[in-house]
Amino acid sequence: GESVGLHLPTLxxxxxxxxxxxxxxxxxxxxxxxxxxxxxxxxxxFIIDIRSxxxxxxGQRVTVxxxxxxxxxxxxxAATQPGDSAVYFCAxxxxxxxxxxxxxxxxxxxxxx
Amino acid sequence: NAGVTxxxxxxxxxxxxxxxxxxAQDMNxxxxxxxxxxxxxxxxxxxxxxxxxTTAKGEVPDGYNVSRLKKQNFLLGLESAAPxxxxxxxxxxxxxxxxxxxxxxxxxxxxTVL
Numbered sequence: 001g002e003s004v005g006l007h008l009p010t011l012x013x014x015x016x017x018x019x020x021x022x023x024x025x026x027x028x029x030x031x032x033x034x035x036x037x038x039x040x041x042x043x044x045x046f047i048i049d050i051r052s053x054x055x056x057x058x059g060q061r062v063t064v065x066x067x068x069x070x071x072x073x074x075x076x077x078a079a080t081q082p083g084d085s086a087v088y089f090c091a092x093x094x095x096x097x098x099x100x101x102x103x104x105x106x107x108x109x110x111x112x113x
Numbered sequence: 114n115a116g117v118t119x120x121x122x123x124x125x126x127x128x129x130x131x132x133x134x135x136x137a138q139d140m141n142x143x144x145x146x147x148x149x150x151x152x153x154x155x156x157x158x159x160x161x162x163x164x165x166x167t168t169a170k171g172e173v174p175d176g177y178n179v180s181r182l183k184k185q186n187f188l189l190g191l192e193s194a195a196p197x198x199x200x201x202x203x204x205x206x207x208x209x210x211x212x213x214x215x216x217x218x219x220x221x222x223x224x225t226v227l
Contacts, residue, residue: 008153032213043117043203043218044156051213089155093212099144099163100171101211103155 019077023090030092117219126194134189136204145187149200
């Protein structure tokens with residue numbers, strides 16, 4: 001999961017394995033959640049989103065799980081590839097805000113060939 | 114369709130200098146945002162705009178000004194740069210409200226203030 005400090009949490013996996021990245025969100029009133037991928041030197045790229053009326057959503061090779069009871073979000077990446085190496089961070093719409101997203105600090109995923 | 118573009122990509126300023134960062138989007142999005150990204154911290158919202166001619170303060174607006182004279186452009190200005198403004202700046206846009214829609218981000222501007 002994510003933590004305070006200058007050093008990002010890291011996850012190192014072998015190519016072909018499944019990856020699970022976790023995120024604890026802060027506001028129980030938040031009702032929209034997003035996962036972003038950020039490669040070095042680039043802007044964040046949308047991966048998948050989920051609304052609070054769902055607890056699971058699947059995309060291509062990715063699944064997001066939402067547990068509102070414990071305010072926890074996870075991103076599962078199936079058959080992880082070297083191109084998946086990046087920083088992944090979650091965002092919540094800050095207690096249901098229309099404009100403000102609260103972003104997590106991120107987790108660095110490294111995929112070993 | 115270029116998406117969201119930002120200029121410049123890199124800039125070095127001396128304390129007290131001013132500059133303007135330009136963000137442009139070609140997706141006809143109503144909403145635009147400026148964020149800063151610092152090591153060990155999540156993206157923080159500086160200012161945002163809900164439409165042409167309108168702007169609003171975000172989480173960390175001090176020391177910055179913005180303008181949205183055209184729907185496709187959102188400018189971020191630093192009137193008197195300070196070392197604390199050394200950061201990577203990202204612009205983003207959404208078709209609808211950020212609280213319910215995907216944000217499209219630009220590639221970022223890396224600013225160093227000496």
